[in-house]
Amino acid sequence: MSKQLQFKLVLLGESAVGKSSLVLRFVKDQFDDYRESTIGAAFLTQTVTLDDGTVVKFEIWDTAGQERYKSLAPMYYRNANCAVVVYDITQSASLEKARNWIRELQRQADPSIIIALCGNKSDLAARRQVSQEEAQKYAEEEGLMWAETSAKTGEGVSEIFTAIAKKLPTTAAPSSRAGAGGRTGAAGGRSGVDLNRQQNAVSTNEPCNC
Numbered sequence: 001m002s003k004q005l006q007f008k009l010v011l012l013g014e015s016a017v018g019k020s021s022l023v024l025r026f027v028k029d030q031f032d033d034y035r036e037s038t039i040g041a042a043f044l045t046q047t048v049t050l051d052d053g054t055v056v057k058f059e060i061w062d063t064a065g066q067e068r069y070k071s072l073a074p075m076y077y078r079n080a081n082c083a084v085v086v087y088d089i090t091q092s093a094s095l096e097k098a099r100n101w102i103r104e105l106q107r108q109a110d111p112s113i114i115i116a117l118c119g120n121k122s123d124l125a126a127r128r129q130v131s132q133e134e135a136q137k138y139a140e141e142e143g144l145m146w147a148e149t150s151a152k153t154g155e156g157v158s159e160i161f162t163a164i165a166k167k168l169p170t171t172a173a174p175s176s177r178a179g180a181g182g183r184t185g186a187a188g189g190r191s192g193v194d195l196n197r198q199q200n201a202v203s204t205n206e207p208c209n210c
């Protein structure tokens with residue numbers, strides 16, 4: 001029987017960078033030109049099947065980027081296995097916000113969290129304010145995964161989630177940051193399946209608000 005793993009993924013980033021749109025593309029392969037800003041957070045799931053047959057189920061918390069929801073974020077990134085921190089390549093200020101989120105995750109989230117920095121709206125490259133070189137250099141310095149995506153065209157979207165899925169089970173291997181007394185398999189580690197997982201005790205939007 002193929003291995004099944006379950007991971008908690010949180011999306012963070014400034015309002016309007018396209019977090020919900022990325023999730024909508026990944027989960028339903030759809031895109032809306034006019035999306036309502038997320039209230040609180042939305043919860044969705046999606047699975048990815050890896051080449052070796054491993055099924056990775058993502059439990060996705062799509063957070064609200066508006067400043068007034070900022071204090072809720074720790075509830076969503078606490079115990080997250082992975083975080084996708086999104087900026088908009090046409091708004092350099094959104095990369096600054098992303099850096100702030102990354103600093104906060106590095107300080108407050110689980111030390112084994114996998115962080116992917118995602119430059120969204122690559123279809124608007126003509127209005128680019130953030131160069132690929134700048135973002136990639138920063139990601140390398142901080143040890144983050146990095147990719148550009150377009151929720152609108154779908155470019156790079158499934159790839160970034162698949163890349164995270166491939167990276168996740170290996171984080172529980174002895175060679176990872178598990179350190180001394182490393183683990184023998186994903187299911188035994190912090191990153192693996194938690195069959196008794198807790199749901200966050202907060203109200204969320206309906207799943208369709210993604």
Ligand code: GTP
Pocket residue numbers: 013014015016017018019020021022032033034035036037038039063064065066120121122123124149150151152153
């Ligand atoms: P909050 O929920 O407020 O945090 O915003 P968000 O990050 O979830 O942004 P959302 O997905 O709602 O997208 C904001 C706007 O950007 C919407 O009008 C989307 O249609 C648009 N958008 C999202 N992704 C893309 C993209 O890849 N390309 C283009 N051109 N527009 C996009």
Ligand code: MG
Pocket residue numbers: 019020021036037038062063064065210
């Ligand atoms: Mg949203």
